[in-house]
Amino acid sequence: MSAPVLTEQAVPPVAPAVARRSWFAYLRQPSAALSVLVLVVMVALALLAPVIADEPAGAGPDVLQPPSGAHWFGTDDLGQDIFAQVVWGTRTSLVIGLAASLIAIVLGTAIGLASAYFRPIDAVATVVTDVMLALPTLPLMIMLAAVVNPSLWTLTLIIGFFAWPEVARLIRSQGLVISAMPYIDGARVLGASGWRIVTREILPAVVSLVIVSVLLTASRAVISEAGLSFLGLGDPDAWSWGRILLNAQRSGVVAIAWWQTLFPSVAILLLVLAATVAGMRFNDTRDPRRNGA
C-alpha cells in the first residue's frame, strides 16, 4: 500500500565478509538503538497485553470521554477504554506484520535466489514479478478480502502474498552479484549441484539483506492491515488499530472525538517508523560505503 522505501538502487549488493562485524556498530547509532527500543516495547506490550489492560469488552458508562486519569486515551462511543484497544491492537498488528512479512520473505527469497542462479526460472519469475508490481495492489486486496472469511490468517496470507514481489526483486539483484563472483564458479567446478550452491553459498551471503527486508516488509504489512481493517475487511474479533479508526468513522465521531483517531494513528506511525529506521540503519552498517549517509 505504500511505495518501497528501499529499491535496488538504494540497497546495493555487498560482499558478505563485511556483515559480521555489524552488530555493535549497528546498535551504537542512536537512531538504531531508539528504534530497536521502540520495537521491543511494542513486543512487550503485545505479549503482556492481558496484564496491562483488560480485553476491551462490554459497554461502559463513560461514553466519548476525552483522555483523563481514568482513561489515558479516552473512551469510544460504547464507553470502552481506547488505551486497552490500542494495547490489544498491538498484538494483531505485530502478529500480522511479522507473519505476513515472513511469508513474503520466504517466497520472495526463494524466488529471488532461484531467479538469480537459474536462467530459465529467471525468465518466468521476472515477468510474474513485474506484472504483480505493476498492478495496483489495494483494489486487488479489497476484492480478495471480500471473497474470503475475514480472519487473522486469511489477512496474513493476502498481505503476504502481495508483498513477495518486492522482496524477490531485492534478493534477486543481490543474488545476481554474488552469483557472478569467482568463488561461486569455483564451487560449480568442484561439482556442487545448483541447489547446493544456492543454499550453501548464496543464501548466507544475502542473510543480512533478508533481515533488512523482514523489517521493511513488516512495516508495510502493518499499514496494509490497518488499511484493510479500516475498510471493514478485517477480522471482526481481533482488535486492530485500523478497526479503532473504522469505529470512529462509522460512528461519525471523527470531528468530535479526536482521541479515537489520534492514538491509533500514532501507534501505527511509531511501529512503522521504528521498523523502517531499524531496517535502514541495519542496511547502513552492512555497507560501510553508506556510513554517515
Add this chain to the structure above:
Amino acid sequence: MRKTVKGRWRLAVALGVAATLGISGCSLNEDTGSSTTSTDGSVLRIGTTTDVSNFNPLQSLSKTDSWILNAMYPHLLRIDENAKKAPELAKEYRYEDGGKTAVFVLRDDFTWTDGKPVVADDVKFSAEMIMKYKLGNVAAKLTWVESIEAPDATTVKFKLSQPYAPFAEGVGFWMSIVPKHVFESAGDLSKFPNDSNWVGAGPFVLDSITKGQRYVMKRNPNYPLAPGGKAAVSQVEYRVYPDVNTMMLALRNGDIDLMGTPVPVSAVKTFQADSNIKLVKVGALGFAHLTYNMKNKQLADQQVRQALSMSVDTKSIISSVLQGDGQQMAGPISPIFSEYDNTEIQPYPFDPAGAKAKLSAAGYKDANNDGFFDELAFGVACDQSNANITRVVQLFRESAAKAGIKLENECVERNTFLSRTKNGEYDIDASQWGVFDNPMDQLRSTYLSSNPGGINYNLLESPEMDHLINDAAATTDPEAFKAKIKNIDKVVHDQAYLTPLYVENFQFAYNASKFTGFVPSPSDLLGMVTAYSLAQVTPAK
C-alpha cells in the same frame, strides 16, 4: 532532431507536456446541464451517501435512489407520522367482491410535467409492466393479481385470485406510478435506464445530474398536495457525500441544508454547539432481532431459544449501543403498529442464571466442566458494516457466556452475509429488518413455510403457524383481523422463534435557520425527504 543529450531532454519534456494536456483535456463543468445557479427562489440542498444506481423507479431497490425517485413519481398511498397509510395519488381505497377486488379511487389533479394528467391507465400500466418483467420488490406483491381494470380516468380495479387483506396497503405504498405515454415506447422495461428527459408528477423532477456529485431537481408547477398548488422551494439538490463524517461537516459549514442520512447516535453531540442545526427524531419501521435457525438441532428446542432470549440484555444494549434512543419489543410486531401490537406480552427478562437453570432442567449438561453446556455452541452471523449490530453481537457473546452458552462471532462482509442468510448457513442470525409497511406482509414473509418472500430466516416449517397466518390473511373483518395478528404475535413470542432486540429511533439534522416545515415519517427510507414532506417545506423567515 540531433541525438544529443540535450535533444533527448527536449523530446522528453515535449512528451511530458503532451501527456499532461491529453489527460486534462476533459473540459470542466460542461455537462452540468441546464442554465444557471440563479433561480427565482430558494434551493434546498440535501446530503446523500451514494449516487443513484438505477433511475427506473419500477426496478430500483436502493434506499437512496428512492429518495430522489419518490420525489418524482407518485405512489397511491404514503405513510404518515403515525405509521399509518394516508392518501397520496389515491383519494381512497376499498374492497369489493368479498375481498377479491381492490379498488383505488384516484385524485384527478395530478399532472405529469409534460402537461398530461395522471390517469388510471398509468397505474394499470405500471402494475402490468412490473408483473410482466418481474421488476423490483413489488412484483412479489402482485402475484395474486389476475387482471387490472381502469374503467375510467380515476378508478383502478385489481382483481385477485383470492382475498388478501393487506393487498391494497402494500401495493399502494410500494408501487411507483410511471407515465404510460413515456415508458411504453421503451419496450423492455427491465433494460430501460430512464437516465434523461425525466417526466414526473411529484413535487420535484430531475433536471440535470453530475455523476458522483450532484442531482438537481426542479419544482413541478402543479403539485396538488403542496399548499398553494406547488412547492415553496423552487429547486432541490442532492449532493453526494459517501462519508457521513464529511456530510456532517458540510452541514455545519453551510454546504448543505439537510442530511438525508440519519445522524449516527454517537455523533449527535457534533451539533450541540450550533444553534442553527435542529434535530428531528422519528421511529423505525423495522427492528433489530436475533433469529434462530430451526434446522439446528439444539435451536429447534423451545427451551434453548427461550434461554437465549433470557441471555441478552436488551435494556443495556439500548442504553449503550443506542445511547438510550430506542424501545424494547416483546414479539415480532413492532410497537409502531400500535393497533396490532400485543401489549399483553412482555419481553423475556435478562436472567443468565435463570437461563442456565432452565437449560439444566431441560437436560443439558456440562460434562467437561468448562463453564459451557457441551452441546450448546452456536455461531452468530451478522453484517459487519452495520455498526450497531456488530456491537450487539459482541455484547451478546459476553452475556450468553454467563448462561453457559458458547457463541462465536461470525460477522462477515455484507454480501457474504446476505448470501449466507439466503442459503441458511448460520445458527443465529443477527440483523435488522428494514421496512415493514404492514404486519401481515411481515408475518407471511417471515414465518410461512413456503417462504414466498425469501426472508423466512428461521427456516421454519410449522403447519400450525402456516394455518394461523393464512387464516388471518383471508380475514376481511378488521377487528377479527387485528385479534388474529395479536395472537400470532403472542405465539411467536412464546415459541421464541426470534428475540426482538430493539426498535431504534432515527435523528435527522437540518439547518432550521434556512428551512422549516418538514413533515417527517418513520424509518430512514422515508425520513424527512418524502414527496409530501418536501412539498411542505418553506424557507425560514
Add this chain to the structure above:
Amino acid sequence: MARFVLSRALKAVLTVWIAITSTFFLLRLLPGDPTTLMVEGDMTPEMQAALLKTYGLDRPLWEQYVSYLRELVQGNLGISFRQIQPVVDIIVDRLPWTLLLAGTAFVVTVAVGIPIGVAAAVNRGRWLDRALQALGIGGHALFVPSVAMLLLVFLGARLGWFPIGGAIDPDTRGAAAYLSLAHHLVLPVLSLVLVQLGPYALTLRTNMIEVLGEDYIRAAQARGLSARRRVWKHGLRNAILPALTLMGLQLGTLVGGAVLTETVFAYPGVGRLIFEAVGQQDYPVLQGAFIMLAVTVVFANALTDMFYAVLNPRIRL
C-alpha cells in the same frame, strides 16, 4: 527502437491480460451472486433464476469468460448489474477524477521530492540531511486515512481554508472552474503526497550521493565547474534515471491509495467506485474499473520506460 517498443508493448499486453483474467475468476468466486443483494424482502426462486439468466450468470464459467473477452476486444465492457448503464460510461465519468488526483499527487511528489533529495545529498551528514531524512521516513509511516481525516477536520472544517469534500463547485465556469478544481484538489493531494514524498526523496538522495561520488563529477570539479552546475546539470541528470522506474511503481500505489482518500473527501473517482462495487457485487463495474486502472498504470509505466530510454544516452534507440 522498434524492438524496444515491441517488447515493452508485449509486456504491457500480458500484464493487462493477467489483470483481466485474475479479476474475472476471482469475482466469480465471491460467495453468492448479485441477486442476493436484491433481497430487500420478496424474491421468489423463479425471479432469482430469471435474474441470473438476464445477467448470463447461469452459463458455465468458461463460456462467460470467452464471451467477456470477445466483448472486451470490441471495446464493450458490459452493462452494470446495478445501474443498467454501460460500464464504460460509468467508469469514464469517474476515471478522470482519479487520474487527476493521482496525477497531481504524482507531479507534486516529483517536483518537491527532487529538490529535497538533492538538498539532502549535497548536505550529506549535516543536520539538514538528517532532518530531511527524518521527515521522509516519518511521512512514509503515516496512515493515509488518518492524515486525510486530520486535514479535513483542521484545515477544512475548523479553519475553513478548504472546501469540505467534492471535486469542484458545479456552479462555476471557465477560469473560475479551474480555480475551484484546484481548490478542491489541495487537501486530497496533500494527504497522498505527504505519504509518498518520503520514499521518493530518499531514493533520489541515495542515487545522487552515488552519482556525486563518481569520477566524472570529480573531473568536472577539477575542471572548475561550480558546485551548482555539477549538481544540477551533471549529477541530477544521471541520478534521475533510476528514479524514473520508481515513479512507475508509485503510480500503482497512488492509484490504490486513492480509494481511501476519495472516501474521506467525497472525491468522485474510480477508487471509491471499486469499493462500492464490491459491496454490490457489480462484477462488470468491478472488472471494468480494475482493468481501466491496470491499463492506466501499465500505460504510465510504459511511458516512463520510454522517458528512461529517451533520456539515457546509453540506450540505443
